[in-house]
Amino acid sequence: MYKEPLYTTTIEIQRCPLPNGAGIKQIAAKASYVSKLLMNEMPDDIEDAFAAVGLHLLPHSQKDFKNRCSCPDWVNPCKHIAGVYYLVAAEFDRPVPEFELRGLSKQELQAELIKSPLGSVLAAQLEAQETPIQPSEIVVMPKLRQEPIDTSLDIKTF
Secondary structure: OOOOOOOOEEEEEEOOOOHHHOOHHHHHOOHHHHHHHHOOOOOOOHHHHHHOOOOOOOOOOHHHEEEEEOOOOOOOOOHHHHHHHHHHHHHOOOHHHHHHHOOOOHHHHHHHHHHOHHHHHHHHHHHHOOOOOOHHHOOOOOOOOOOOOOHHHOEEEO
């Protein structure tokens, strides 16, 4: 009987905190950003807010990633690393991982957005309209294992 080999695949994404909350003021000033983020959705053009202050929210070059796999393939990325990249990309459909890479938790992001006049109005409206999630709206996503990392390295491992 053939037994499928198991390989260890690691992708490290460089953590880069936002200096003094840069980009958050641009986000808090635009209704479409605030409303989507408060509903835990990622605006399609979110990078524009950060580009205005010379930053990137999402990793944007190969230098932002370090990867390795224990498989014998010599090409990098191998099929295992590519598969994990797809899982990481699925996680980035939600706003939380991107902001966590920049040193801002979901609670801190929401607190910053609610400080703006627009954010406080939208947050109050969303709270008043809270509706239960219907079973048909639930999507099961594969879980990525996040291992504790040495934060002094400023790297996030998936």
